Structure formats: C-alpha cells, structure tokens
Amino acid sequence: MNISLLPKIELHCHLDGVLSPGMARDIQQTAPFPIGPAELQRAYPVDSLDSFFNWWNFIALIKGSFTHFYPILANHLARLKAQNVTYAEIMLPFSCLGNDPAQAIAGLQAFRAWADQQQGETLQVEFLVAVGRNRSAQEMEARLECILALYQAGLIVGFALAGPEQGNPVHPFQRTFAQLHEAGLGIEIHAGEWCGPESVWDALQYGYPDRIGHGVSLFQDPRLVALFGERQLHIEMCPTSNVKTQSVARLEDHPVVKARELGLNFSLNTDDPGTFLCSLEGEYELLATAFGFDARDFARIYQNSWRARFASRRQPRASI
Numbered sequence: 609m610n611i612s613l614l615p616k617i618e619l620h621c622h623l624d625g626v627l628s629p630g631m632a633r634d635i636q637q638t639a640p641f642p643i644g645p646a647e648l649q650r651a652y653p654v655d656s657l658d659s660f661f662n663w664w665n666f667i668a669l670i671k672g673s674f675t676h677f678y679p680i681l682a683n684h685l686a687r688l689k690a691q692n693v694t695y696a697e698i699m700l701p702f703s704c705l706g707n708d709p710a711q712a713i714a715g716l717q718a719f720r721a722w723a724d725q726q727q728g729e730t731l732q733v734e735f736l737v738a739v740g741r742n743r744s745a746q747e748m749e750a751r752l753e754c755i756l757a758l759y760q761a762g763l764i765v766g767f768a769l770a771g772p773e774q775g776n777p778v779h780p781f782q783r784t785f786a787q788l789h790e791a792g793l794g795i796e797i798h799a800g801e802w803c804g805p806e807s808v809w810d811a812l813q814y815g816y817p818d819r820i821g822h823g824v825s826l827f828q829d830p831r832l833v834a835l836f837g838e839r840q841l842h843i844e845m846c847p848t849s850n851v852k853t854q855s856v857a858r859l860e861d862h863p864v865v866k867a868r869e870l871g872l873n874f875s876l877n878t879d880d881p882g883t884f885l886c887s888l889e890g891e892y893e894l895l896a897t898a899f900g901f902d903a904r905d906f907a908r909i910y911q912n913s914w915r916a917r918f919a920s921r922r923q924p925r926a927s928i
C-alpha cells in the first residue's frame with residue numbers, strides 16, 4: 609500500500625491552525641508577512657492543553673481579517689494536493705468575517721474566488737464558519753444573521769462549534785442551533801475532546817450535530833457507542849491533535865482502533881496541522897504503523913468521509 613497515492617478527504621481543519629514555522633518561512637520569501645518563522649517557533653512544543661491554547665497567542669497578529677490568510681490558504685491547498693486530497697472542508701474563524709452580513713459576504717466572496725483559483729481540477733474545497741464555545745448565548749445569537757447570510761449566498765456549507773469545552777456546554781446555544789438546523793446548514797460540534805461523555809450527550813441533545821469533532825470520551829459510555837453505531841453518526845477523528853493536547857495520554861489509548869473494530873462511521877483529520885506539525889498523510893502513516901490500518905480501512909474512511917461531507921447542502925452561488 610502506497611499511502612501517498614491513496615485518495616483522501618479532510619473534514620476537520622481550522623484555517624487559523626494551518627500556519628507552521630516552515631510555512632511562515634515560505635510565505636515570507638514571496639511577500640511581506642507579519643509572523644516570522646523564528647518568532648512562531650517560540651510557540652513550540654505544543655504538548656499540553658496549556659501550550660495548545662498559548663499557541664494561538666502567537667498568531668494573534670493575523671486574525672481579524674482575511675488579509676494574511678490568502679497566502680496561508682494557497683500554501684495549504686498546495687500541500688493538500690500534494691497529499692492526493694480530493695475534497696477538503698476548512699473551518700474559517702468567525703473573527704475574519706465580522707458581524708455585518710454585507711461586509712462578510714463581500715470578504716468571503718473574494719476569498720472564495722481565491723480558493724477557486726488555488727484548488728485546481730483535482731481538489732474541491734468548501735468552507736464552514738467556526739465559533740468558539742466560550743461565548744455568551746447573546747454573542748452567539750448576534751452572529752446568526754451573518755452566518756445565515758453567508759450560507760444563503762452559497763459561501764459556506766456549515767457551522768462548527770469549537771474552542772474550550774470545559775464549562776462551556778451547548779445547552780445555552782440551543783435556540784441558535786435550532787435556527788441553523790432549520791436553515792439547512794451542516795452542523796459540526798467539537799465534543800468529548802476534553803470533557804467526558806456528558807458533553808457528547810449535551811451536543812446531541814441541544815445542537816443538532818451532523819458530525820461530532822473528536823468524540824474521544826464517547827467511548828467511555830456504552831450507550832453512546834451503541835447510539836453512534838445504530839445511527840452511524842459521523843465522528844471526525846484527529847489522533848495527533850488528541851495526543852498533543854492530552855485528550856488521550858498515549859496514541860495507544862486512542863479510540864480510533866475501537867471505532868474500526870465496531871464499524872463506526874469516522875474520518876481522519878489533522879485539526880490544526882500547523883499547531884501540531886502534522887499532515888493528513890502523516891495521520892494515515894501513523895494508523896498504518898501503530899495499528900495496522902490497511903487499504904481496506906482507508907477505503908472505508910474515504911467512503912464515510914465522502915458521505916459525511918456538507919457540500920451537498922451548499923446553496924447556489926452567484927458568480928462574481
């Protein structure tokens with residue numbers, strides 16, 4: 609089995625988690641860019657939850673607009689194509705968009721046009737908007753109009769809830785999620801990453817998720833495991849991310865092996881390839897080496913990922 613040649617799909621990757629010191633060096637060679645490789649190198653190693661959250665302070669300079677994400681996206685898509693990735697969903701931080709729907713549409717239309725140019729013939733890219741859990745219900749509600757406008761303009765296919773899980777349940781956002789669900793967006797919720805199975809129950813009960821990100825702790829609850837099996841609910845697995853932020857103590861403890869044994873529906877993802885200095889191909893290598901995943905396992909992951917993608921929810925997009 610030649611892992612490089614296998615077609616791959618990635619559903620769980622944050623655009624603001626893509627920058628690595630190597631990529632910063634490549635970008636600075638072609639254009640002015642505010643973060644240098646040596647400066648970003650100071651954010652490593654990322655090997656705990658604290659160092660993970662600290663990493664984001666090092667990229668604060670580029671957040672708040674799309675400006676510096678243009679070269680980052682171009683570099684990222686070139687890397688995906690080199691790994692034979694055929695379809696990728698990328699989460700955009702809400703901070704790039706702002707609360708004004710007309711401005712957000714204009715900003716994302718231009719960024720979408722850039723993505724169209726960069727993706728080429730072999731790769732399809734779709735966007736989701738990601739919002740952190742550490743928001744009030746009012747703040748979340750205030751973002752709704754903008755998110756729905758982007759969806760209706762055909763610029764995003766879904767919504768993702770990410771960020772610090774501890775002490776930030778989905779429950780208070782129930783009203784917002786009901787409206788997102790009603791409008792037809794794909795819904796992804798990071799859950800069971802740093803909290804127990806109760807957090808996955810909370811997401812299922814109040815967030816209408818089509819996919820659960822990580823879901824590491826759901827394997828502690830046999831009722832949840834049975835539910836994910838019966839309903840074939842999709843789990844976005846991110847093994848390296850989970851080891852680096854200590855969701856699991858060791859790779860050997862990762863539930864991806866159990867998910868395979870039970871025939872659950874899951875994909876394989878990097879989450880933040882810059883933060884964790886990993887790649888999708890590397891995740892495939894990891895599972896092949898550590899757990900003996902073979903071509904059949906990877907074909908199944910590809911089929912499950914394809915079925916779980918949100919592209920089919922995209923509204924018609926006006927060309928610009």
Ligand SMILES: [Zn+2]
Nearest residue numbers: 770798821879
């Ligand atoms: Zn994530």
